[in-house]
Amino acid sequence: MFRPLSIFIGSRYTRAKRRNHFISFISLTSMIGLALGVLAMIMVLSVMNGFQREMSNRILGMVPHAVITGAGQPLNDWQAVAKQLDGHPQVLGTAPVTQLEGMLSFKGNMQPIEINGVDPEAEGEVSILGSRMIGGRLEDLRAGESGVILGLMTARRFGLRIGDKLTLIVPELSDAPGGVTPRMQRLNVVGVFKVGAELDGSLAMIHRADAARIQKWDPEQVEGVRVRLADLYQAPMVASELATTMGEGYRARDWSMTQGSLFSAMKMEKTMIGLLLLLIVAVAAFNIIATLIMVVADKRADIAILRTLGATPRQIMTIFMVQGSIIGLTGTLIGMVLGVFGALNVSALVGWLERVTGQHIFSSDVYFINTLPSELRLEDVLLVTLAALVLSFLATLYPAWRAAQTQPAEALRYE
Known part of the structure; x- marks a missing residue:
C-alpha cells in the first residue's frame, strides 16, 4: 500500500525503540498527561451537567x-x-x-x-x-x-x-x-x-x-x-x-426573572472550570514540544542523511509533525474513552465507595443533592477532544520547523 514518505518515517519513529530511553519516557508521560487532562475535563463537565440537570428539575419543577x-x-x-x-x-x-x-x-x-x-x-x-x-x-x-x-x-x-x-x-x-x-x-x-x-x-x-x-x-x-x-x-x-x-x-x-441569576451563575461556573481544566490539557499537549525537540536532537544524523538523499525541508517538517500528532492523537483517544466510561459510571463508583467505607460522601443532612449526578453530553466530548487535538498539533509546529532547518553538513561534521 502506498504511503507518503513523511507519514511512513514519522509513524516508524513513533513505533521504534529508541536508543535514548529518557526520550521514550518523556513521550509516554506526555501521552499519559494528555489522556488524564481529557479524562478530567469530560468527567468534571459531565458532573456539572448532572448538577445543573438536578437543580433544573427540582427548582423549575416547583416554580x-x-x-x-x-x-x-x-x-x-x-x-x-x-x-x-x-x-x-x-x-x-x-x-x-x-x-x-x-x-x-x-x-x-x-x-x-x-x-x-x-x-x-x-x-x-x-x-x-x-x-x-x-x-x-x-x-x-x-x-x-x-x-x-x-x-x-x-x-x-x-x-x-x-x-x-x-x-x-x-x-x-x-x-x-x-x-x-x-x-x-x-x-x-x-x-x-x-x-x-x-x-x-x-x-x-x-x-x-x-x-x-x-x-x-x-x-x-x-x-x-x-x-x-x-x-x-x-x-x-x-x-x-x-x-x-x-x-x-x-x-x-x-422563571428567568426570579431564578435566572442562579442558572446564569451555574453556566458561568461551568465555563470557567472548563477553561481551567483546559490548561491541564494545554500543559500536557505542550510537553510534546520538549519531546520532539529531544527527538530532533537525537535524529540530527538521520535528518542530514534524508536531506542528502533529496528530502525537502517540508518533508522533514512533516515527519516530526506526524510523530507528534500520533502522540497527541493516542493520548486524546485514550483520555476520551476513559472519560466517557468514567462519566457513565461515576455515580455508581461513588455509591460503591460509600458502601465500602461506610461514610456518606454527600450526606443529605449537609447537601441538597445526596448523590453525584452525571450527564454525559456529546457536544462536551467533541469539544474537549477537538481542543486537545488542536493543542497537540500546534505543539508540533516549532520542533518540526527546527528539524527542517537542520543543515546536512553541520549535522554530519562530527559523525
Whole structure:
C-alpha cells in the first residue's frame, strides 16, 4: 500500500525503540498527561451537567415556568384562560396560581416566605409537588380550612409538625400614616415537602380559595394561570407570545426573572472550570514540544542523511509533525474513552465507595443533592477532544520547523 514518505518515517519513529530511553519516557508521560487532562475535563463537565440537570428539575419543577396574569386585576374565569393557553404547542399543562409574600410567625420566631395559592386537583399538571411530599398529601389542602404545606427547612427551623398552627403576616396597603398595615391569617400545617433546594426554606402552599380570601377577592378569583412548557429555556419568548395571543389586558412573567441569576451563575461556573481544566490539557499537549525537540536532537544524523538523499525541508517538517500528532492523537483517544466510561459510571463508583467505607460522601443532612449526578453530553466530548487535538498539533509546529532547518553538513561534521 502506498504511503507518503513523511507519514511512513514519522509513524516508524513513533513505533521504534529508541536508543535514548529518557526520550521514550518523556513521550509516554506526555501521552499519559494528555489522556488524564481529557479524562478530567469530560468527567468534571459531565458532573456539572448532572448538577445543573438536578437543580433544573427540582427548582423549575416547583416554580412556574411562566405565569399569565391580568393587568393589575385578578382573573375571574381562569378556566377559560387555561383552555386557550392549552392550545399552544409549547404548553404541556396549566393550573391557577396566586402568589403572595409575607412572614411566618411561630412562638416569637419569624421568617420571610413566598406563598403560592394553588388548586390541588390541577397542580400536578404543572408541578412536582405531589411527588415531593414527605408528610401529608397535596389533597389535604381544602378550601376554607386554612391549611398550609411547608418546606422541610421551614418546618425544621420552627420545629413544626403536621397539625401545628402558625401565623401568616401579609402586608396590606391602607390609609394609615405608614401606608401599610399587617394582616394576619392563622394557618394549619397539613403537609411538608422536600425538594432538596433553597425552596425548602422559602416556599409554602395554600389553597387558592384561601389565598383569594387573604387578598379580599371572590373565592374563584386567582392572580393568574401557571404554565408548564415543553422547553423551559424558551420560557421568555413563549411567555411573551402567550400574553400577546391572549390580547390586551394580559401580562406574562417567567422563571428567568426570579431564578435566572442562579442558572446564569451555574453556566458561568461551568465555563470557567472548563477553561481551567483546559490548561491541564494545554500543559500536557505542550510537553510534546520538549519531546520532539529531544527527538530532533537525537535524529540530527538521520535528518542530514534524508536531506542528502533529496528530502525537502517540508518533508522533514512533516515527519516530526506526524510523530507528534500520533502522540497527541493516542493520548486524546485514550483520555476520551476513559472519560466517557468514567462519566457513565461515576455515580455508581461513588455509591460503591460509600458502601465500602461506610461514610456518606454527600450526606443529605449537609447537601441538597445526596448523590453525584452525571450527564454525559456529546457536544462536551467533541469539544474537549477537538481542543486537545488542536493543542497537540500546534505543539508540533516549532520542533518540526527546527528539524527542517537542520543543515546536512553541520549535522554530519562530527559523525
